[in-house]
Amino acid sequence: MKSTQIRSEGDRGAHRYIALVGNPNSGKTTVFNALTGLRQKVGNYPGVTVEKKEGRVLFENGSEATLLDLPGTYSLTATSPDEQIATDVLLGRAPQTPHPELVVCVVDASNLERGLNLVSQIIDRQFPLVVALNMIDVATQQGISINVPVLERELGVPVVPMVARKEQGVTELKEAVRATRVATGKARAWRLPGPVQRECEELAGLLHDHHRLVGSEAFHEAMALLTADSALIEKNDRYAPELLKHVQRDHQKLDFLGIDRSAVFFVSRSEWIKSVCAQAVTSTFRPGMSLSDRIDRIVTHRFWGILIFLGIMGVLFQAIFSWAAVPMEWINEGFDWLGGVVTDAVPPGDLQDLLVRGALAGVAAVVVFLPQILFLFLFLGFLEDSGYMARAAFIMDRLMGKVGLHGKSFIPLLSSFACAIPGIMATRTIDNPKDRLATMLVAPLMSCSARLPVYALLIAAFIPAGTVVGVFSFAGITLLSMYLLGLLAALGMAWLFKSTFLRGTPPSFLMELPPYKLPSLKSVFYQVWERATSFLKRAGTIILGASILLWFLASYPKLENATPSEQLNHSFAGRAGHLIEPIIKPLGFDWKIGIGLVSSMLQREVFVSTMGTIYNIQNASAEEDETISLRAHMTQDRDPVTGLPTFTLLTALCVMVYYVLAMQCLSTVAVMRRETNGWRWPIFQIGYMTVLAYVVTFAVYRAGLWLGVGG
Ligand code: GDP
Ligand code: MG
Secondary structure, eight states, X not given: OXXXXXXXXXXXXXXXXXXXXXXXXXXXXXXXXXXXXXXXXXXXXXXXXXXXXXXXXXXXXSOEEEEEEOOOOSOSSOOSHHHHHHHHHHTTOSTTSOOOSEEEEEEEGGGHHHHHHHHHHHXXXXXXEEEEEEOHHHHHHTTEEEOHHHHHHHHOSOEEEXXXXXXXXXXXXXXXXXXXXXXXXXXXOSOOOHHHHHHHHHHHHHHHHHHOOOHHHHHHHHHXXXXXXXXXXXXXXXXXXXXXXXXXXXXXXXXXXXXXHHHHHXXXXXXXXXHHHHHHEEEOOOOSOOHHHHHHHHHTOTTHHHHHHHHHHHHHHHHHHHHHHHHHHHHXXXXXXHHHHHHHHSOTTHHHHIIIIIIIHHHHHHHTXXXXXXXXXXXXXXXXXXXXXXXXXXXXXXXXXXXXXXXXXHHHHHHTTTOHXXXXXHGGGOOSHHHHHHHHHHGGGSOOTTHHHHHHHHHHHHSOOOEETTTEEHHHHHHHHHHHHHHHHHHHHHHHHHTTTTOOOOOOOOOOOOOOOOOOHHHHHXXXXXXXXXXXXXXXIIIHHHHXXXXXXXXXXXXXXXXXXXXXXXXXXXXXXXXXXXXXGGGTOOHHHHHHHHHTTSBTTHHHHHHHHHHHHHTGGGGGSOOOOHHHHHHHOBOTTXXXXXXXXXXXXXXXXXXXXXXXXXXXXXXXXXXXXXXXXXXXXXXXXXXXXXXHHHHHHHHHHHHTOOO
16 A cells, blocks of 8 residues: 555544535536646546536645535425435435535525525534635625625534635635534524424424434424325335324324415525525615626527527537638648558558558547537537526527427537537436436437537538638538537427327426626636547547457458459458448448448447548558548549449538437447436437438438439
8 A cells, every 4th residue: 555644633634525515507516626626537427517526625734635516406305316416415325425524515695595595404404514605706796795704603604705716715615624524503593483393393302212313314304294295194104103193193283274384394494594694695786787688688589599699600610610620730740640650660561551540540530620629619618608508598498498398408408519428417407207308319419529520521521612691601501500400300309209209298497597707718628628538538449449440340351462442342341331231322322331330330430430441441552642631532432333423512411411310329328228227218219310310311312312412
């Protein structure tokens, strides 16, 4: 074992486990990043707070603690799976997660009452607690000022005012976290109406006598039993029958007194919170419309809003092409150089071939799209952080309602632009199981970042240069169209599902629009960083492995004295491609595209690396010439028999449409299986998406031939 330095300052060097909780959008993730820096470990899937995310906090005195970022929650009485996780961890019921010794609760200072509701519940559980009073800047802007010492006095816990986005108050928060060891909060400072209070205490006593429950736990069980539906009490088999009899009598008594049992606890707590706020908060209300409101009148307008949305997206997709061109060139040159180095170092033969034409060609074909992915996330990050994404969600909410989906579904769908996996996991915030399933089923239709390399390769090679109305390039418009096609398909299928086997009443949903703000470079950077590393990780593992495998399949069995092209034809991969060619012929795809379709069932980008490897092997004799790009290989490729080009503008469009709609992603299948607890829905999803992709691609191909786009 390595020797570890333990500084003792009465700490005994104990490594503490701390949980970070807070309402959604209170700035929890920002506080988490400020406390832990890059010392983070994200569960399987980066980019979301739904899964387990841990980081290390270093204190001034050299000691450390582990900080766990929990999903955003409004209360400890879980109603959605997301809140369930937070509650379970806090109560020490989550498997493989230590019981936290301290809770840091992030509260949005501009939304104090709502935050204190959660704080009060944590205090009642008698946890050691520190309140991070975040977004002080926003509160100040809205004319809200909070008297921190008064708040601390009323709650009994340390309160640290902060502006996490500007790293203000981070040192103070760390100090408070380090110094807080025991629960100091005023548990159950709120008052229940007399009769309820009496019954609650009596019941807590009985729970102690019969079931050894103590303190806050006994009180919370008593609360739960008194609030519960009377019918549920009859079915309860956890508690002694005489105790349950008592509960039933209590129900009758309280119902007779006209007390709303289901609301009384919430109302009592809220009244106490209101009185705390009345003492600690002074608000200078400024009447009139704020600038934010005035902007929103236009940005969320029924007509202009959608136009603005499309305009912003148009600029975004165009910029992805123009700005990324230069760094992409660098990456290309880098790989060319590396290829040269390997060629010089390794003697010609199978090994050199494997390294250069298999591994390097495949990985290079995918990694070259890193700059475009970075730009996509940079843009999305800025849009999100400035508050615009919430407006986009607001505009889309109307559309969602039309197809029978909950407004909450838009956020998972939006996340699916990055990757369907966090998108599908984000559906956990949707309470209604039918809405949730409908959203999960259509999430993979949104164009994820793995499709970007496929689109980008084909657009760069086959979409002519030129602009519409002098501003928007054909390339940008084609890319935008692919994203819109995915969105429309998702909405259309959701509508179909919701009006057939997932029929139900669409719930109403009120969306909050946070005020606009200047985006924070730092939080945008974190997102881009997470994406870039996970993209490169996949290129270094799955893509590398697939490329090597494909090289083997495309190089063997060997044919004596054959041209590279005949050799490819003869190989395992070539035979497989020819085998499925009849099935994909109606879509205008030849056997080489067939190899790409099959190999990319693993993951969509593999299509690009497959093309990279295949064309590199096929054009092995062109070695002497200067290296030709994959793009050029594809445009110049001709059928040896007919002399017709393998790829035309129409073929390229058809391949893109196919990739918009088909389910080419094993990880998504795995996540669907996990989230729906079985194979039924993932299999249904693969089925309907494949049929949809095939039918639509076929229609596009036919229409294209008819219009004479085939060329
Ligand atoms: P979470 O949903 O609780 O994890 O919230 P995030 O950390 O994602 O923050 C939501 C938004 O609030 C982001 O755009 C942050 O940049 C922003 N934010 C976080 N802390 C502050 C703050 O102290 N002041 C301001 N003005 N914005 C903040
Ligand atoms: Mg978060």
